[in-house]
Amino acid sequence: MSTTFETIIAVAKAVTPNVTPVEHHGDLTIHVDRDHFMDVLAELRDNPRTKFNMLVDITAVDKNTSPDRYDVVYFLLSLEFSHRVRIKVGVRDDRMELPTVVEIWESANWYERETYDMYGITFEGHPDMRRFYMPEDFMDADGTQLYPLRKDFPLMGIPGSLPLPPKEEI
Amino acid sequence: MGLNEHLTRDGFVTTTLESVVTWAQRNSLWPMPMGISCCAIEMMAFGGPRADSSRFGSERFSFSPRQADLMIVAGTVTYKMSWVVKKIWDQMPDPKWCIAMGVCTSSGGMFRSYPVVQGIDQFLPVDAYVAGCPPRPEALMKALMYIQEKVSASKPTLANFGKDTGTVNRGEIITI
Ligand code: SF4
Numbered sequence: 001m002s003t004t005f006e007t008i009i010a011v012a013k014a015v016t017p018n019v020t021p022v023e024h025h026g027d028l029t030i031h032v033d034r035d036h037f038m039d040v041l042a043e044l045r046d047n048p049r050t051k052f053n054m055l056v057d058i059t060a061v062d063k064n065t066s067p068d069r070y071d072v073v074y075f076l077l078s079l080e081f082s083h084r085v086r087i088k089v090g091v092r093d094d095r096m097e098l099p100t101v102v103e104i105w106e107s108a109n110w111y112e113r114e115t116y117d118m119y120g121i122t123f124e125g126h127p128d129m130r131r132f133y134m135p136e137d138f139m140d141a142d143g144t145q146l147y148p149l150r151k152d153f154p155l156m157g158i159p160g161s162l163p164l165p166p167k168e169e170i
Numbered sequence: 171m172g173l174n175e176h177l178t179r180d181g182f183v184t185t186t187l188e189s190v191v192t193w194a195q196r197n198s199l200w201p202m203p204m205g206i207s208c209c210a211i212e213m214m215a216f217g218g219p220r221a222d223s224s225r226f227g228s229e230r231f232s233f234s235p236r237q238a239d240l241m242i243v244a245g246t247v248t249y250k251m252s253w254v255v256k257k258i259w260d261q262m263p264d265p266k267w268c269i270a271m272g273v274c275t276s277s278g279g280m281f282r283s284y285p286v287v288q289g290i291d292q293f294l295p296v297d298a299y300v301a302g303c304p305p306r307p308e309a310l311m312k313a314l315m316y317i318q319e320k321v322s323a324s325k326p327t328l329a330n331f332g333k334d335t336g337t338v339n340r341g342e343i344i345t346i
Contacts, residue, residue: 134285135250148284157284162249165256165293 004083011047015039029086034098037089042104044076044085052076052085055101058111060091060119064151069093070121074101091121100126118149138162195239195265196321197227199314202238202262204255206245209272212304213244221307226314235261240317242310243294246274247287256293267320269313270296273303 005028009021016036022029044052056075070091100123101108112123117132232238235258273279276299278288298313
């Protein structure tokens with residue numbers, strides 16, 4: 001493990017000892033529990049040894065297991081040191097929410113909306129928690145909201161959930 | 171005898187109003203460029219100097235649907251976008267024609283998934299489907315020539331003077 005990775009892990013470990021670093025193909029991933037991930041993210045941004053001043057993306061992973069079903073993934077980039085790290089936070093399927101990180105990086109606004117749209121994970125304290133790509137009334141016949149990137153969503157969608165304009169008579 | 175000889179010898183030609191209107195219509199098809207994704211780049215090449223759509227009177231891409239005869243739907247139409255495409259189509263005055271350019275528009279193409287309309291003929295009357303991902307500008311030219319033939323074969327709807335206008339045949343499938 002390179003010295004850069006050791007620095008990042010040391011900065012994260014100083015916040016909470018509950019971090020699990022994993023290195024895979026030269027990329028560093030740090031698993032953090034949900035009680036401490038906000039502090040770890042804020043520290044990684046502010047610490048002069050890491051300076052992760054850019055949030056590149058937020059997405060989620062549906063592992064299709066219960067109860068630890070989802071991982072929310074934060075992709076960070078330090079423009080000054082040009083190093084990257086992924087932070088993964090587990091989300092249980094009986095508690096589908098996380099606090100928002102909009103106060104730490106403003107760019108999180110749309111990424112969190114997209115994650116909500118695709119997986120149905122809500123972000124507490126988000127200024128505008130609406131759907132992003134799909135229509136606001138994207139639901140099946142029973143009125144259940146649909147989240148297309150979940151593993152149990154059929155690839156071709158649910159017939160009738162997205163209406164088409166009527167075809168004109170010729 | 172060609173038109174030129176008629177004009178130089180007699181100074182006039184006789185014809186029917188219908189054929190003059192059809193002739194004008196077929197040689198000035200103004201496209202509405204509904205360029206939604208990558209196919210639109212080839213549609214621009216179709217208007218550019220090498221393929222040169224102005225040879226067919228179609229160089230004037232109309233960015234307002236109200237002055238257009240021909241909608242070229244070039245790109246992936248999602249369910250959300252389908253309402254916009256339909257709205258623009260409805261704003262075009264009759265008679266109007268529609269080319270589905272590229273496999274995405276014709277059948278969903280490689281995007282066999284939940285947000286993409288699997289063929290715009292589910293909500294639009296399509297006259298020509300152009301195969302390819304993206305189709306070459308020549309293929310779009312062939313579709314345009316096919317539409318021109320279709321226009322010549324139909325009676326002009328604008329000059330009907332209360333007569334039966336005949337049916338404008340839509341939904342016929344050709345592959346370029
Ligand atoms: S058919 Fe191919 S080139 Fe055309 S819009 Fe679809 S993906 Fe793009």
